[in-house]
Amino acid sequence: MTNARLGDTVKVHYTGKLGNGEVFDSTSDKEPLTFTIGEGTVIPGFEQAIIGMNPGDEKTVKISAIRAYGLYQKQLVVEVDKDKFVDEIDPEIGQRFQVSQPDGTKFVVTVLSIEGTKVTLDANHPLAGKDLTFEIQLLDVAK
Numbered sequence: 001m002t003n004a005r006l007g008d009t010v011k012v013h014y015t016g017k018l019g020n021g022e023v024f025d026s027t028s029d030k031e032p033l034t035f036t037i038g039e040g041t042v043i044p045g046f047e048q049a050i051i052g053m054n055p056g057d058e059k060t061v062k063i064s065a066i067r068a069y070g071l072y073q074k075q076l077v078v079e080v081d082k083d084k085f086v087d088e089i090d091p092e093i094g095q096r097f098q099v100s101q102p103d104g105t106k107f108v109v110t111v112l113s114i115e116g117t118k119v120t121l122d123a124n125h126p127l128a129g130k131d132l133t134f135e136i137q138l139l140d141v142a143k
Contacts, residue, residue, distance in 0.1 A: 006051065009034065009141075012138050012139060013032050016134050043068045044067050070129075082117045091119050093114060
């Protein structure tokens with residue numbers, strides 16, 4: 001058998017859980033996840049966990065926040081005036097949408113709160129600051 005290495009394209013099934021055991025994502029009833037190790041399309045800790053596995057192997061790994069979606073950064077929470085939103089967007093708590101910076105950089109924000117004419121937005125990933133546990137099954141490795 002060939003173990004998974006940097007540059008290989010792998011196919012995996014996984015279940016991701018929070019510290020309290022709550023499942024936040026899973027491929028168990030979907031198509032498996034396919035990605036190339038080293039391209040950075042998945043979180044670093046997940047990618048690292050696959051390296052060395054052989055098709056058919058299963059493992060459970062705990063990935064620290066720093067190796068997952070990063071630490072929660074308070075400076076990514078900002079308050080903006082409600083009149084800055086285009087007419088098509090009427091912000092609601094929990095709503096997520098994409099915004100653009102003047103330099104063209106795009107990112108997703110979540111509405112945390114609305115107080116009067118002020119809207120608090122959070123540009124952190126929803127899983128930032130959380131340690132994650134993944135149950136992984138490697139299905140295939142393509143060199």
